Amino acid sequence: MAATASSESFESGPEFESGPEVRTEAGVLRGGREAGLAVFRGIPYAEPPVGPLRFAAPRPARGWDGVRPAVAYGPPPPQSGVLGASQDDAGDGWLTVNVWTPEPDPASGLPVMVWIPGGGYAMGDAALPEYDGAHLAGSGVVVVTLNYRLGVEGFARIDGAPANRGLLDQVAALRWVRDNIRAFGGDPDRVTVFGQSAGGGSVAALLAMPRAAGLFHRAVAQSVPGTFFSPELAADIAADIGAELGVRPTVPGLSAVTPARLLAAGDAIFAGTARRRERWGQITHRPIPFAPVVDGDVLPETPWRALAGGAARDVALLVGHTRDEHRLFSLIDGVLGQVTREQAETALRVLAPGADGAHRYREAFPAATDEELYELVNGDWLFRMPSLHLADAQLAGGGRAHLYELTWPAPGLGGVLGACHGLDVPLVFGNLGSGQTAALIGDPPSPEAEELSALVRGAWTAFAAHGDPGWPAYDTGHRLARLFDTPSTVAAYPEETSRLLWRDHAFPALPLLTR
Template structure:
């Protein structure tokens, strides 16, 4: 389809976008000054006005510079350039003049070190069709966004999210959006961002609803973040301050950050060591409990009532990271899984119960399911339970439809169903040549239900009525749909 252009006035100046039938896209609009030079490790600074007409017909630069961009299941291209703090707006054409439509804001995933808002899957045309203005945002990644620096603000990536959301509050009306009806959504690290923003001080006024897809909050203790920052500085031979890190090229930090925190311990050369470290120790770079923006873990914050006024949908796929063990299927054939599960922190009693619960799985399959359950599914259940304890129930779901190409209901598989973009050429790789459109119709329309009405169409999860929406062909609503992961739940963290 040949694009024409459309221009609309905003308080910051006129912006030119692409007109695509009944939808218009405005790409790469800067919400902050480029994070370079003195601003590289600073809190984001609003971009302000622009001169003349801002050409927003092509994607802006992305912060993504890592090799993970080449292996992710979601096509998330890297776009070069320094002005990486930008956003994309997708709006129904008839909404460009103050229609006050609900707004969806998408925060991409990528483990807080990769990912890009420029994915064709994040095009908001499907939501525009349903009367929803859609925005995708970028943010600083890895060490630049979340690394500890002794004289720099913590959680710069969170500050980027919040400034983007403030920009939306101030300017989305020019694109037909209603700033009082903003839903934030994201997948993987983006889902973790949604949960984090529910707990972040000062973010509560910036959005009204949340939708977390496969989200697990990082909850990095400040002491761990500081140790990682000092380790990276030591590897680079610089002081752990702004001056020291500013002396390093972006490529130097990227080449070092992936190895931070992974060299300690006797099993450092074990090919499974990075996964063991991730499961047992969590992420190295991501949102930090800094005592300012974040004062507690996300789970405790939810239990204490953070974000209780905001409807929340959250869920996970049934086999998120099982695929991580697929390459080990043959080497692990016949290998006793007990010592391997022990390395992931499982007690002998838990291992016995877990093996009995998953009888028939190979050693690699058992490890993969344990990783999925530990990192995603049990956490999703705990967030829902914490909300219920605070009197703010969440709407809980599972995505169970299995990929004929990747295998299982894998990580990222539900994203094209959420955006209703099954026709995109990249979808066949993860979902096969004929993914069920009826499932996309169902999941997408129920997401629109949350965005428009504050409820997706099934009952909230509570202790008395533990309802779970199970997306499959056909979809169902089940009682206790996450019951099989309860054996992984630790004792409840005391409420402060």
């Protein structure tokens, strides 16, 4: 899709004359060189979603005259401050991409990897040091990272606005990749999307979205959340947010509210979900106020149903999870090492599948402590079984999948977190000492961590290049998976007990229980 008419003009000063240049459909960009790579940051792929464009589908970025500097990240989208996410006033150009490339030569034809950050669909910023693409790009791929609208701006069900605006942003970014990545040395016919947590859920959603068909050819879904909302549930959450603000959850009503006030209202709902348990059910146990909405249009059905129906049979899938998915959240919630029998029983009653799920869990894991059962059922419900079921659905639909589990325990923080949620991110990117991941990996990282990261990184880039990460494809007979550890092995999927407990669960769109 071509950009609209030029409305900006840039002039280059002498301090900005030596960087690599690339001509995109919107205009010329000048980036920088780092560690032998050409790096371009803060490239707009869509117009700022403010003013008349707020809560609208993304519109392609306008063109510009002259040479546009592309050496600084764009500002993060407005996002929840529940976990201390920082906000700044750097502007409203949130919808940007960043590119690392070995050589911005259209003849290079390198595989392309497009990263979708996670953060519960409420937080996320491609500028985090954990997501620096240099190590991956140094393996011979073009790496793209992106920002998309979050929270109310991106995922709330708003009357008069398209659903899943954050997902539509991702589609717009992938269209930008299709139309421009050749100039950066990438092959638009070898695009892999990859993401973790909400980013993995976004990848799963993109596999099910007709608007995304043909924009990517391989997909890596890390720790896929099983939370997708029905329109009724999403609308009820939006109504509570509107009530918090004293407005109706419509485009006119919410457009008069600043992003900061919207964030505060969303955070208030986030903090008070337990009071809404009778209406919202499972998402109040692990507070999740935002998720993709199965609206019948942007997202016609859940990823599991779509893939089982063959929606992504032509897209190679790499999917998996960590062993101890919930332990990090136990630490954040202040219950690590202190889970009571009552808390375990509540989690089993609310989250385990089937009317007798709690009993079946205790019967299936007879030696497990209350804390172990608490972590198992939380991890299975939120990440482990949704990820496994995505592989099963891909096979049912005639496609191909490779399965993995990260079993290597994080050595940082005294080793209490095990193979926790998010541990795979620094291993994939190779940024072992950057940002918050340094605490998990240990500072300095051990030779074993460096070796494991190189193995994971090599598997991801090989999959992007050839569709083969280096171990046999998953099938329902042998159920082979790569177990990433020191040493790593290929073996039967180790969570067989949980698989049997969840094998008949469909992960439907979560309903509104009562009005």
